[in-house]
Amino acid sequence: MKRVVRHTAAEMLAIATAIASTLTCSGPGKYVWVDAYDPPPQAEKPSLITPGDVIQVRVLGQDQISTRARVRGDGRISLPLLNDVKVAGLTPIALSTELRKQLKDFIKDPVVTVSLEETGPPSIYVIGEVTKPGVYPLDRMGGVLAALVNAGGLTQDACTDCIFVLRQGPSPARIRFTYEALVRPAGKAPTFQLQPGDVVVVE
Known part of the structure; x- marks a missing residue:
């Protein structure tokens, strides 16, 4: 079944x-x-993030923002400061670049890495x-x-x-x-x- x-x-x-x-x-x-x-x-094809995947977002020196999350069915995850962020359809590198841009409003020169830990x-x-x-x-x-x-x-x-x-x-x-x-x-x-x-x- x-x-x-x-x-x-x-x-x-x-x-x-x-x-x-x-x-x-x-x-x-x-x-x-x-x-x-x-x-x-x-x-x-590059590894694209899809619903059901588990990703790890790390922000250097900002443990309270770093997050491990499963991508929801709407293709988003919730992150401190940024709330819901669309991640599905992006590569981990592209997502880290996008998050770096968004976090500049809150953190000076943020260093962000994203890794794909589990694939749905x-x-x-x-x-x-x-x-x-x-x-x-x-x-x-x-x-x-x-x-x-x-x-x-x-x-x-x-x-x-x-x-x-x-x-x-x-x-x-x-x-x-x-x-x-x-x-x-x-x-x-x-x-x-x-x-x-x-x-x-x-x-």
Whole structure:
């Protein structure tokens, strides 16, 4: 039995908003059908911080600010002086640079290091017109149809021609599927592989 990681409605809204903001460069409403989608070559990716990871933030000479925290479902952690800070999607080096900038308002010439101590299980998001929207463990071999089944299937109001995968990264994409294409053994839809952080949206 698969384990689902539940998040609050506010966290899910924050995640969806963040993804939508990331993909605005593609323009509202734009997409590519899955059969026309050619994924970019897989280059070696830097370690990005994701929800569920545990990170250690150290500020030299400031033990009261240094923090070890697990990244929440909304991609944030809480830090003294700075409150909630968005960390998901950044490398540890990029996050240390960002925290250094923010802490300059409170500390003279802060020295900040960030280390990734634990990585959470890879996950995907299934939202929209599904019975049980939420965050689910990634089944690399199961594909989009398995993600929909894990989320309880489509609701009665779902548009069966309006299933999308929102993919972040250097080449963000909005990839469109039909339910009919997912259940038939032809084309790219049934064998499309999801990646960590993908968002499956049913409109």
